[in-house]
């Protein structure tokens with residue numbers, strides 16, 4: 001890992017296992033509340049990871065007491081002050097749009113990153129936190145975790161991803177609407193029942209150990225195939241089956257010429273275990 005590319009004020013990045021990067025939201029005193037700086041750093045971080053051959057899987061978690069308290073309200077208040085100093089409606093709108101775009105881009109960069117992203121949530125995951133985790137590939141949490149799509153309580157139509165992605169994770173059903181309209185808190189148990197999280201762990205320590213083990217398993221597979229699988233899943237979610245099949249066929253007419261295919265098939269034929277794939 002080039003430490004320069006991964007030096008941030010609001011994030012901490014480490015390499016706990018070969019090919020596995022750990023990105024931590026790192027504003028523990030503010031309960032990992034999200035600022036525009038954090039959003040810009042998330043974008044820069046995931047863009048760097050996307051092209052980094054030493055990373056095949058990412059685990060994202062929160063440092064300190066909880067995963068994230070959502071939007072930093074101090075920053076929101078400062079923004080309101082700045083907004084009140086602008087007179088013209090178009091210029092006010094342009095100012096607000098820049099902030100919304102930053103939040104959207106941060107989480108979309110996780111989805112666009114070819115490396116699978118595993119979100120590990122402990123304690124609270126509020127507001128923009130739910131938007132963040134729905135842009136991840138898989139979500140895990142601790143028994144004490146709770147979730148809240150809180151925006152309506154603040155007079156905000158959530159605009160950084162949860163309304164678009166949450167229904168695609170758990171289904172376009174009445175429960176999603178109830179959660180988003182009421183802003184009620186829901187527990188790890190309910191999150192598991194509706195399919196928002198894949199597994200619930202006893203505590204943060206066992207969650208991190210379990211999630212890192214899953215990450216390691218993913219990292220041991222062909223990076224060509226894993227990254228192609230992510231692209232195909234993300235593309236197919238947003239397109240027709242026909243378009244998804246066309247997309248994967250076009251991708252694989254190139255990728256099946258990769259050495260990874262020969263390595264994988266040869267290992268299968270010769271019953272070879274613990275195969276290693278080259279960096280991509």
Ligand SMILES: CCC/C=C/C=C/C(=O)SCCNC(=O)CCNC(=O)[C@H](O)C(C)(C)COP(=O)(O)OP(=O)(O)OC[C@H]1O[C@@H](n2cnc3c(N)ncnc32)[C@H](O)[C@@H]1OP(=O)(O)O
Pocket residue numbers: 029030031033034069070071072073074099100103124126127128129150151154156159160
């Ligand atoms: C264009 C923008 C689009 C994005 C929109 C996004 C919207 C959202 O995310 S809506 C959700 C906003 N977040 C919240 O409403 C959560 C507010 N916080 C809380 O309810 C509580 O703090 C919480 C339940 C998370 C934890 O309670 P606890 O008693 O354990 O801790 P506290 O004493 O309340 O907080 C400890 C210190 O953290 C600071 N803090 C907490 N939340 C935020 C926050 N969202 N932003 C900034 N700072 C936060 C809190 O002020 C305390 O600091 P200090 O007083 O200096 O000790």
